[in-house]
Amino acid sequence: xxxxxxxxxxxxxxGHADAPDLRLFVFALFFIFGxxxxxxxxxxxxxxxxxTLKYGEVMLVQSAFFAAYFIISLPAAAVVRRLxxxxxxxxxxxxxxxxxxxxxPASSSGVFATFLAALFVLAAGITVVQVxxxxxISLLGPPATAHSRLTFAQAFNSLGTTIFPYVGSILILxxxxxxxxxxxxxxxxxxxxxxxxxxxxxxxxxxxxxxxVVAAVVWLRRNRxxxxxxxxxxxxxxxxxxxxxxxxxxxxLCIFLYVGAEVSIGSVxxxxxxxxxxxxxxxxxxxKHVPFxxxxxxxxxxxxAYLLRVVSPGKVLAGAxxxxxxxxxxSSHSTGSLAGWTLLSVGLFNSIMxxxxxxxxxxxxxxxxxxGSGIICMAIVGGAIVPLVTGKMADWNGLQIALAVPAxxxxxxxxxxxxxxxxxxxxxx
Numbered sequence: 001x002x003x004x005x006x007x008x009x010x011x012x013x014x015g016h017a018d019a020p021d022l023r024l025f026v027f028a029l030f031f032i033f034g035x036x037x038x039x040x041x042x043x044x045x046x047x048x049x050x051x052t053l054k055y056g057e058v059m060l061v062q063s064a065f066f067a068a069y070f071i072i073s074l075p076a077a078a079v080v081r082r083l084x085x086x087x088x089x090x091x092x093x094x095x096x097x098x099x100x101x102x103x104x105p106a107s108s109s110g111v112f113a114t115f116l117a118a119l120f121v122l123a124a125g126i127t128v129v130q131v132x133x134x135x136x137i138s139l140l141g142p143p144a145t146a147h148s149r150l151t152f153a154q155a156f157n158s159l160g161t162t163i164f165p166y167v168g169s170i171l172i173l174x175x176x177x178x179x180x181x182x183x184x185x186x187x188x189x190x191x192x193x194x195x196x197x198x199x200x201x202x203x204x205x206x207x208x209x210x211x212x213v214v215a216a217v218v219w220l221r222r223n224r225x226x227x228x229x230x231x232x233x234x235x236x237x238x239x240x241x242x243x244x245x246x247x248x249x250x251x252x253l254c255i256f257l258y259v260g261a262e263v264s265i266g267s268v269x270x271x272x273x274x275x276x277x278x279x280x281x282x283x284x285x286x287x288k289h290v291p292f293x294x295x296x297x298x299x300x301x302x303x304x305a306y307l308l309r310v311v312s313p314g315k316v317l318a319g320a321x322x323x324x325x326x327x328x329x330x331s332s333h334s335t336g337s338l339a340g341w342t343l344l345s346v347g348l349f350n351s352i353m354x355x356x357x358x359x360x361x362x363x364x365x366x367x368x369x370x371x372g373s374g375i376i377c378m379a380i381v382g383g384a385i386v387p388l389v390t391g392k393m394a395d396w397n398g399l400q401i402a403l404a405v406p407a408x409x410x411x412x413x414x415x416x417x418x419x420x421x422x423x424x425x426x427x428x429x
Contacts, residue, residue: 022224023140027156029089029133032214033126035160036096036207038266038294040065040119042168042287043200045270049283050196051112055268055399059391062263064116066383068123069130076131077374086222089132093215095125100208107201110193118204127377134358135373146363147313150355152305158298158351162291169287171203173270242372247420251361254416255379258353260386261406261413265346267387269293272343272399277335289340293347300351308352317356318417320349321410328407332400339400353413360420382409 040061048058080088099122106114137153138146243249273279273286307316324346331342362372386409393402 023137023153025218025221026133026137026140027153028214029129030137030153030157031160032211033096033129033133033160034157035164036122037065037126038161038165038290039168039203040263041266041269041290042165042172044267045283045287046172046196046200047112047115048271050193053112055271055391055394056388057391059267059387060116061119062267062387063384065119065123066259066263066381066385068120069127070378070381070384072124072127073131073377073380074374076128076377077371079128080132080373081371084222085132085136086218086224089129090215090219090222092125092128092132093211093218095128096122097125097208097211097215099123099125100204100211103201103204107194107197110190110197115197127380130380131373131377134376135362138359138362143363145309147308147356147359148305150359151301151308151352154351154355155298155301155305158294158301161294162298165290165294166288168203169284169290172199173284173287240375242368242375247363248361248372248375250416250419251357252375252379254357254413255354255361255376256382257386257409257412258350258357258382259380260382261409262350262353263383264387264390264406265343265403266290266293268390268394268399268402269343273340275399278339279337289344292344296345296347296349297351300348301355304352304356308356312421313356313360314417314419314421316352316417317360318414318421320352321414321417323349324410325407325414328403328410332403343403357413357416 044058044061047053047061048055051058076088076092079091083091099118099120102118102121103115106118133153134150137150141149243252269290270283270286273281273289274283279286304316327342327346327349331339334342358376361376386405390402390405393405
């Protein structure tokens with residue numbers, strides 16, 4: 001959909017005059033929120049040991065984090081419709097800064113629930129930024145290459161998820177104490193937890209300082225993007241009406257499944273590799289291998305950005321989901337090096353899933369792109385629910401059996417890929 005005025009895009013859409021410059025800005029946003037999200041994978045084993053939690057309990061880290069997507073996504077889309085993409089991005093970055101700063105009182109309290117509260121606020125800011133970033137990169141260029149462009153942008157997300165866990169493993173997991181928290185008296189335990197979480201605080205304070213700078217830069221550039229405000233005066237618009245479109249509705253469901261599966265696997269990798277029947281290594285060494293999972297996604301997205309230009313996105317999605325199912329089967333039915341590396345290899349095939357599902361679902365939404373992004377980002381709540389189920393399964397039957405939970409999610413994604421391989425007009429009939 002285009003506007004009769006070449007200088008003004010449709011309501012809620014962005015102009016292309018500054019597209020190359022703005023793409024770099026969006027790539028930076030993907031890098032930032034991807035990296036911060038992936039830090040959960042090294043914070044989880046730290047908090048699990050510190051608070052002597054079971055898998056089902058420590059997965060509340062992901063539940064608190066990804067619940068923000070469900071609660072904040074539609075309000076964020078409404079803010080985009082009113083204030084535009086750049087101003088909304090600045091608001092999101094400020095919220096992220098506040099979340100990082102909340103780790104200070106969380107550490108001082110030595111209470112697990114306060115860490116969950118800090119993670120929720122941090123995730124609220126990331127949600128706002130992601131509601132902005134996904135449709136914006138799709139709009140900054142020709143519709144025909146939107147699948148490829150969003151996949152390329154997501155590669156910068158993977159760059160962040162590759163770098164942050166490695167550094168986080170050194171800073172956070174490398175400082176794990178040899179003291180058994182369960183052997184301490186209550187007063188000593190409280191002091192011990194405050195001391196041991198201090199390094200987490202320093203990590204997030206450094207992120208807060210960087211976010212302040214980025215937010216200031218975005219705010220100073222808030223008028224660089226030409227936008228036309230949505231004339232619909234309702235507060236949230238009518239985003240749920242989009243669910244009546246079969247392709248969009250199934251796409252939103254697949255985002256739920258995909259994020260839930262990806263987060264579940266990322267959350268258990270450290271503990272999975274530490275098992276005596278897999279690699280039997282320490283927490284820091286296992287944590288240093290998490291970047292192979294996310295780094296595989298980065299490599300796959302650069303490859304996928306080209307592949308999606310020459311192969312049907314639906315076929316690429318189905319093929320990737322089938323490959324993940326095979327890897328999960330091998331990992332769960334093997335031991336040693338093979339079990340570890342097949343699980344880490346899942347990241348390579350995860351690479352194109354989120355951007356491909358997103359662009360397939362939102363194809364043709366035009367001026368309703370922000371509303372569609374709000375619904376899609378709500379579906380990211382899968383990262384709050386599926387890991388809990390995976391964690392409970394791990395407590396009952398072990399981590400390798402628990403891989404069946406994300407496997408079911410990937411089976412659903414494979415089905416959607418086969419459905420969406422048809423042209424948009426055919427899939428809506």
